[in-house]
Amino acid sequence: MLERVHLVVLREVAEHGSLTAAAEGLGLTQSALSHSMKKLEGQLGVTLWRREGRSLRLTQAGEELLQVAREVLPRLEVAEERLSQFASGRRGTLRIGIECHPCYRWLLRVVAPFLARFPNVEVDVKQKVQFEGAPALSGYEVDLLVTPDPVEHPDLRFHGVFDYEQVLAVGRGHRLAGRACIEASELKEEVLITYPVPQDRLDIFTHFLAPANQRPAAQKTVENTDILMQLVASGRGVAALPRWLVEEYGPLLGLVAVRLGGGIFKQICLGVREADERVDYIASFIELARGAPRPCEESVL
Amino acid sequence: MLERVHLVVLREVAEHGSLTAAAEGLGLTQSALSHSMKKLEGQLGVTLWRREGRSLRLTQAGEELLQVAREVLPRLEVAEERLSQFASGRRGTLRIGIECHPCYRWLLRVVAPFLARFPNVEVDVKQKVQFEGAPALSGYEVDLLVTPDPVEHPDLRFHGVFDYEQVLAVGRGHRLAGRACIEASELKEEVLITYPVPQDRLDIFTHFLAPANQRPAAQKTVENTDILMQLVASGRGVAALPRWLVEEYGPLLGLVAVRLGGGIFKQICLGVREADERVDYIASFIELARGAPRPCEESVL
DNA sequence: GCTATCCATGAGTAGAATTCATAATACATG
DNA sequence: CATGTATTATGAATTCTACTCATGGATAGC
Known part of the structure; x- marks a missing residue:
């Protein structure tokens, strides 16, 4: 009923002052906007604006709705932006499961530069005592598994890193x-x-x-x-x-x-789901892990 | 792109746990939802959920979008409700213009019961010293004019009330x-x-x-x-x-x-635009004004 | 293994959004 | 004051999109 377009039109009209200009900005016809808003007005039973000379003036209801537009639209736009970051692997939460206890110390060294490089990616470490790594990975409980014991699994890939x-x-x-x-x-x-x-x-x-x-x-x-x-x-x-x-x-x-x-x-391996291997931040994590300083080459922080 | 439907579907699915149930609740086909969401996923380049057995499980991106839905949808729903109140005259701002100075005292008696009866309607009194009532009324500066001197105007109607x-x-x-x-x-x-x-x-x-x-x-x-x-x-x-x-x-x-x-x-008249005469709260105001206690019949508050 | 119950998908369709063409209106200008 | 140039409004035609239907594939429970 009240759709995103309506809010967009309302905002655009408020900004440009006329339907024609708004249509221009939106890549649509003036007619399209007129029809579309008219329909909304019909459904809601309200007039949103009224002709005043050659320009439009918002009514009370119009002002009210414009207010909604100014609140809601940015939220939607940000959401789209964030989702596209998810898509390109610039944002997300990397949930890491650890199977070998001392690996945790090694992990810390990789996480630090990773966080610096992907400011929009959160890292969550799951280190349960009883923890079946492979099922957790294929069951989407974690996205990355740090383990010395890779297993064969059709959907999983393991990379030796250390x-x-x-x-x-x-x-x-x-x-x-x-x-x-x-x-x-x-x-x-x-x-x-x-x-x-x-x-x-x-x-x-x-x-x-x-x-x-x-x-x-x-x-x-x-x-x-x-x-x-x-x-x-x-x-x-x-x-x-x-x-x-x-x-x-x-x-x-x-x-x-x-x-x-x-x-x-032994060798520490990083396991990931095959489907995730090309996600930017996951690939980068493995890359970073491969090139990470050997624990004994540098002192702990 | 990211439309209201998508958010609605997402919320419904989160609530009912399955596409089929959500479709039921929305009065649409399961197929419709599937197509629609698939398209969104394609445009955004993200998967929103993943099949897990016979039900669906939200991905990170899906969770994120669900969050958006929970914020935005109520806002839209409230907006629609409010607008429909505008439509039926149960909500709005009644802007009253006063031409005769002492009328103000008379007005106060009408406003009080009016506010009680229309809790969603705001009242704003414009009492400029130099104030041309009729133009202000037809120019939508005020919605109601309190005056002892009605004028002839095609779009305006005056009601004697006192x-x-x-x-x-x-x-x-x-x-x-x-x-x-x-x-x-x-x-x-x-x-x-x-x-x-x-x-x-x-x-x-x-x-x-x-x-x-x-x-x-x-x-x-x-x-x-x-x-x-x-x-x-x-x-x-x-x-x-x-x-x-x-x-x-x-x-x-x-x-x-x-x-x-x-x-x-003399007679105090209430002037309104002809177009507004049937708006609930405006008609009621005139009604209330007609029946208001004569100023001399009752002492001031 | 069979069945019920999901989701996915392709094709066809009904309906909605958009455009085009044009009318109606307001404002500026010579 | 007539003319030209801005608007928005509107009706009809068209394009496009969202939806349904029918069906296939997968999963869980019996």
Whole structure:
């Protein structure tokens, strides 16, 4: 009934002072505007303006409606602009899911320059303890998945962005502290501190202990990486962490990295939905992640 | 481009959860909505929602647009409602022009019940000193004219609403105070206090002095009725005023009314544009004015 | 697996918006 | 005062758009 056109015409007429000029500005005929407004007047039962000499003068009702136009139209125009930014990937919310706990620290380095480059894009990090990355990604719960374990999925694509070694972190005074590397059997008297996730998602089990059919003396779980490192530093146990993390905080806390067997080499991958791969800010995020400074090359903020 | 329908559909879908249900609610086909939204998506280059099982789930862009819908649609709906009130005369601004100064006091009595009856109608009183009523009325400067001097005009209609007598007001101690009536010649030694308007708009000149070819000793002008009455009461001069006004304030201030010759009998008229005569609140105003209590029948508030 | 219930889509149609041509009106100007 | 140039208004023709209908494809529940 009361359509956007009507408001546009009203505003244009108010600005240019005449139907003819307004029609010009809108790329339409004067006749079109006249017909269209006449119809609206008929439907509403109101006169919006009245001829006064050769120009038009708004009635009370017209003024009222013009007021509406001045409020509503900018809102619609901004909305269109924003939506077109969504379309071109200059705006949106990038919801990032994280599967590996220490990845969070790595992520922070990528997010900072990303935010600077896309001021209209919000970033939201979802770091649930129990978190099935791939389903969350394909189910549109998150738009980007940071994980060391890419999976095969028809709609998803994974990009390796950062290589690292998973090592054993031990306290400075620990009996294994001086070693270059250790065997799986050497952990059987150790307390192993891990994140609270199933063993099949912990590399130290899947890639190191399980193949040798070994187990630690005990396993404790902790959610927070900082606390975990503190516990290790205080000699309460040992933990598997990325080498760059140990080397970065090691000097500060008193941590030492020890290679696990021949070394567990991993890669942080970024997973996205195939449909999103060409969205500007998502592609740029991956680009940025690839070129991001290696965690150990630069100190943390 | 982004039309009202789109917002309506978006809101309806958000509410009912499915296109089919929304179509039902809007009295359209599911197909219609699907086509229409698809087109919008194409124009904007955005997907608004995505099929999830058998229902729809809004994307970020969709959520954003839904937000717009929730802001804009109510505004439009209210606007339509208000305009239809304009149409039926239940809303508007009644701009009243006053030509005769003391009429203002009479007007107040009509305005009060009018405001109570039309809570959505604003009243604006324009009481310029130099004020040509008829042109202001036909030129849409005012919607209602309160005047004792109706004019002939093809587009205007005047309704007599209140009869009164124009009398001479004198102070209690004045030499004419006891008289029932006076002749024009008896004013030649008096100071006549009037409103600052041309003599041809003052009844005491046109209907009393001019026919007898008389003039007062002097003429002073004052804009304010209260001051005018004070001046007369203090014996500084005499003035022509409606009888009801003199009788209402006379006891209080010390004023007495004296008939001018055989009496000057006037009528307050309400002028409206013919086109407006059937507007609800205007017709009601005239109705109310006709039935209003005579000023002298009731004391002022 | 079958069925009910969604959404998507192509083709045809009814209706609405737009244009064109022209009338009616107001203002300026020689 | 007539003439020319601005307006807006209006009727008829045309173009275009939005809608419906019919149907296909997908999903969830039984």
